[in-house]
Amino acid sequence: MKTLIVLLGPTGVGKTDLSIRLAQRFCTSIVSADSRQIYRGIEIGTAAPTAKQLSTVPHYFIGTKALTEEYSAGQYEIDALQVIEELFLQHDYVVLTGGSMMYIDAVCNGMDDIPTVSDSIRRKVQDIYQNEGLATLQSMLKQLDPTHYNKVDLCNYRRVMHAVEVCLQMGKPYSTLLSHRKKERPFRILKIGLNRPRPELYDRINKRVHLMVESGLKAEAQRVYPLKSYNSLNTVGFKEWFALWDGKIESEQRAIELIQQNSRHYAKRQLTWFNRDTDITWFHPDDENAIIQFIDS
DSSP, rough: OOEEEEOOTTTTTHHHHHHHHHHHHOOOOOEETTTTTBTTTTTTTTTOOHHHHHHHHOOOOSSSSSOOHHHHHOHHHHHHHHHHHHHHTTEEEEEEESSSSHHHHHHTTTOOOOOOOHHHHHHHHHHHHHHHHHHHHHHHHHHHHHHHHHHHTTTTTHHHHHHHHHHHHTTOOOOGOOOOOOOSSEEEEEOOOOOOHHHHHHHHHHHHHHHHTTTTTTHHHOOOOOOOOTTOSTTTTTTTHHHHHTTSSSSSSHHHHHHHHHHHHHHHHHHHTTTHHHHTEOTTOOOHHHHHHHOOO
């Protein structure tokens, strides 16, 4: 049976190198499930595969979108499944790897069909956010959809805005459109989680941030600073530099410390999300032989 090997785990754990070795062993390609590596021009800050790594095995969804393009997990589901289907015509295995929880869920479980929001409603909600702030949108969501209000990350303004937009577009609560029904896929899904002891993982994250800085992260952030309002750049590694240049952070050293801190917090959130999934079998990244035996079995 055709098998999708899903290699997942927190940022900095070591997915990239292992995914390449697995793809080589099973003579296949890699489908990226990273919602930021899909954008061009921010390769350092997103720890995208290097040119050498990309030349080793075929990769999909790396640097395929402009920073100004809007892209969603729902669209990724459509695009990724099409690529995976085409790859299965030639391969028995395909490797899907990344740490973007929504992208992985989109491929493995499917997304609900959420209606397109009209430009007029989108502008209306955007104006409310800019003129009255997030608190007003939170209050609107509490009134329009108390169920979703109690579940959504209220500090994530884009998710709050999107929920309000859909409520206004449909005239009914956003939560009523979320079926949470898992879609059937015509292939086997094998979920392999990578993790390390917390001190080891955090040390790797801290060192990786320093390596990014040495590789030119600041200059990369400066190049894209004029585009800071786009969702593609609402991410760790860039928003800290933007905050520095906007006068919200006092020094470069503090910006770097915040990138490390926010990266560690993101890793913790990823693990919390992934730990809810009982289909994941966990390994230390160094247990490569055990991982291969697991796939073969």
